[in-house]
Amino acid sequence: MTLNISPGDLRRMKQARRAAALTGAGVSAESGVPTFRGKDGLWRSFRAEDLATPEAFARDPKLVWEWYDWRRSLIAPLAPNPGHYALAQMEKIFPRFTLITQNVDGLHRAAGSTAPVEMHGNIWLTRCVREGSICENRQAPLPEIPPRCPGCGALLRPHIVWFGESLDPDVLEQAFTAAREAELFFVIGTAAAVQPAASLVGIAKEHGAMVVEVNVEETPVTHLADVSLRGPSGKILPELVNLLQSA
Ligand code: BJW
Numbered sequence: 001m002t003l004n005i006s007p008g009d010l011r012r013m014k015q016a017r018r019a020a021a022l023t024g025a026g027v028s029a030e031s032g033v034p035t036f037r038g039k040d041g042l043w044r045s046f047r048a049e050d051l052a053t054p055e056a057f058a059r060d061p062k063l064v065w066e067w068y069d070w071r072r073s074l075i076a077p078l079a080p081n082p083g084h085y086a087l088a089q090m091e092k093i094f095p096r097f098t099l100i101t102q103n104v105d106g107l108h109r110a111a112g113s114t115a116p117v118e119m120h121g122n123i124w125l126t127r128c129v130r131e132g133s134i135c136e137n138r139q140a141p142l143p144e145i146p147p148r149c150p151g152c153g154a155l156l157r158p159h160i161v162w163f164g165e166s167l168d169p170d171v172l173e174q175a176f177t178a179a180r181e182a183e184l185f186f187v188i189g190t191a192a193a194v195q196p197a198a199s200l201v202g203i204a205k206e207h208g209a210m211v212v213e214v215n216v217e218e219t220p221v222t223h224l225a226d227v228s229l230r231g232p233s234g235k236i237l238p239e240l241v242n243l244l245q246s247a
Contacts, residue, residue: 016184017095018182020182021099021188022197023100024101024191028078033074050063068123069140079110102190102197118171121161126156172196188233192221
């Protein structure tokens with residue numbers, strides 16, 4: 001695959017000192033993690049209202065946990081793909097690089113990204129509904145559903161941002177600051193349908209960033225992109241990293 005990037009655009013990309021990337025489910029698709037809205041996306045077979053809202057959890061924590069247990073078991077054996085590794089390398093290419101992800105699968109960290117800003121949480125973390133304590137738990141399948149806090153016996157929930165819930169203010173601040181300060185902003189493998197994550201692209205653009213989109217399809221933010229790279233991120237990103245590293 002030869003990337004369709006003009007010499008001028010490549011020069012501008014190479015000159016960037018502050019870069020950021022917003023990633024979505026498409027980046028993990030080539031690792032085998034299901035996306036949400038595509039042809040075989042999770043929201044085609046499951047209703048978000050029944051599984052990914054605080055109301056759903058209050059109504060039926062066992063059902064919600066069964067779904068997360070299934071997803072955890074599905075993701076556990078999966079490995080990062082070349083797209084994840086290319087994004088980890090970007091930390092070495094740009095003097096400042098912030099990776100912002102909507103993904104909860106932990107694959108960016110597994111590929112070596114040092115401090116991904118996980119906007120929607122992490123499927124390997126649980127949170128006590130009473131104490132708010134956050135713990136890592138990589139057991140899949142879980143021995144007890146719904147799991148309970150070893151400290152106080154209250155219910156544990158996935159440390160994930162559900163629809164209608166606010167994002168962590170610190171995480172939000174890191175993401176918005178990176179978008180405002182970026183000279184180069186990548187938006188990769190996301191349908192850009194969920195707020196506030198999708199708004200980061202417009203914010204970066206308004207603050208002068210060059211926007212580069214990598215996706216197999218057009219999205220609602222394609223019109224903001226200075227460069228659109230159409231194809232799988234696992235193929236495009238390693239090539240892009242090669243170009244950025246070339247003299
Ligand atoms: C490839 C590829 C390959 C495939 N290579 N590409 C303002 C306006 C309207 C609504 C709202 C608003 N502000 C808030 C809302 C409500 C709501 C929202 O945005 N709703 C919209 C759906 C309309 N937002 C919220 O509730 C957020 N909270 C919030 O804002 O709080 C304050 C507030 C609340 C209520 C009202 C107002 C303010 C929280 C959002 C939390 C989202 N959580 C989820 C589920 C978590 C559950 C879980 O994972 O267990 O997070 S939703 C789901 O979507 C998941 C994802 O992170 C997120 C984004 O999906 P993503 O990554 O884009 O995936 P897909 O599948 O949609 O797209 C894949 C893309 O990849 C496609 O483009 C493919 O083409 C591409 N692709 N293979 C490259 N190989």
